[in-house]
Amino acid sequence: MAKYKSLKGQPIQVLTADPPAPVEGQVWVVAAPGTASVMKGYRLGAGTWASGGNVNQSRSHGGGSGATQTAALFFGGQNPPTSTTTNKTESYNGTSWTEVAEMTTAAHYITGTGTQTASQVAGGNRPSDNNSDKNEIWNGAGWSEASELNTGRNAVILFGTSTASFGCNGYISAYQTKVESWNGTSWTETTATNYGRYGGMGAGTTAGGLVFGGEGPGSMPVDQRNTEKWDGSSWTEVGDMNTTRSWSWSGGTTNDLAITAGGQPHSANSEQWNGTAWTEVNNLSAAKAYSGGKCGSSADSLYVSGATASPTANNRTAVTEEWTQALETVSFDID
Numbered sequence: 001m002a003k004y005k006s007l008k009g010q011p012i013q014v015l016t017a018d019p020p021a022p023v024e025g026q027v028w029v030v031a032a033p034g035t036a037s038v039m040k041g042y043r044l045g046a047g048t049w050a051s052g053g054n055v056n057q058s059r060s061h062g063g064g065s066g067a068t069q070t071a072a073l074f075f076g077g078q079n080p081p082t083s084t085t086t087n088k089t090e091s092y093n094g095t096s097w098t099e100v101a102e103m104t105t106a107a108h109y110i111t112g113t114g115t116q117t118a119s120q121v122a123g124g125n126r127p128s129d130n131n132s133d134k135n136e137i138w139n140g141a142g143w144s145e146a147s148e149l150n151t152g153r154n155a156v157i158l159f160g161t162s163t164a165s166f167g168c169n170g171y172i173s174a175y176q177t178k179v180e181s182w183n184g185t186s187w188t189e190t191t192a193t194n195y196g197r198y199g200g201m202g203a204g205t206t207a208g209g210l211v212f213g214g215e216g217p218g219s220m221p222v223d224q225r226n227t228e229k230w231d232g233s234s235w236t237e238v239g240d241m242n243t244t245r246s247w248s249w250s251g252g253t254t255n256d257l258a259i260t261a262g263g264q265p266h267s268a269n270s271e272q273w274n275g276t277a278w279t280e281v282n283n284l285s286a287a288k289a290y291s292g293g294k295c296g297s298s299a300d301s302l303y304v305s306g307a308t309a310s311p312t313a314n315n316r317t318a319v320t321e322e323w324t325q326a327l328e329t330v331s332f333d334i335d
Helices: 004-008
Strands: 013-015 027-030 038-044 048-051 063-068 071-075 089-092 097-100 119-122 135-138 143-146 157-160 165-168 179-182 187-190 201-204 209-212 227-230 235-237 249-251 258-261 270-273 278-281 300-304 320-324 327-332
Touching: 063 119, 063 300, 071 119, 071 300, 119 157, 157 201, 157 209, 165 209, 201 249, 201 258, 209 258, 249 300
Parallel strands: 013 027
Antiparallel strands: 027 038, 038 327, 048 320, 063 071, 071 089, 089 097, 119 135, 135 143, 157 165, 165 179, 179 187, 201 209, 209 227, 227 235, 249 258, 258 270, 270 278, 300 320
């Protein structure tokens, strides 16, 4: 039988007290003189949503990016009261949002990817083109146009970095399975997903990604639970979400750790992906959809703006919610 060290990379220490700075996945045994031995470990605890700073302009169908909840961007979308498409960009420091340089072209039906200092947005619905091929890169100070998608479409799912990303799925006149790979200079068409989707979500990198949910084909558009995992060479259908949803929000930097919340039909439900299955976790404070995702990781992220019902002037929200999943010490039954 394999030893724990060969599986996890760490020996099980026998200590007289908990270590002062454990790391995730660490396991130890506390064996103080005169007491029963206890095996303990350090793992992610139950995550919770908490109120963050409101955006300056409430909107729906925007895009988001950022590695953590204390360093994020929110851009584009539709403003109330007339659903005007905007190029507004706001930056978050963990407390408040600040308006920064505008996108080169206003857009909605977009996602985004990257960090607060190096982000990307591609495709979308723009004032002069409902199925845009436009690609923009954020360098921390401003947006600039880069090489266009090979195929323009709206609701493209982006994940990865601003120099190595995938642009998946979307809609032209049908639900797209198309996937394009960005290398920082140009787009190349690569392996298509098994399932077409519109208003779907994504997470991960070009070496290991995930797409899930969205509207799917049928006699009428149907919100779906379908999840597909990219292993660097092919897409495989894996465990379905517990709740059907589209136009949701997502966070996650690998194809083994992701989170999604809210979505159409309007829901407060949140789910977390562990590489094999989706598990329901604590809900948003209110049901909403059409937010700007992605922001952050599966343990440290944001749900920004969106709408509490079908978007109108009165139900777009400026609220930001922060998801935090802290590490905790737990005891194990060793009988």
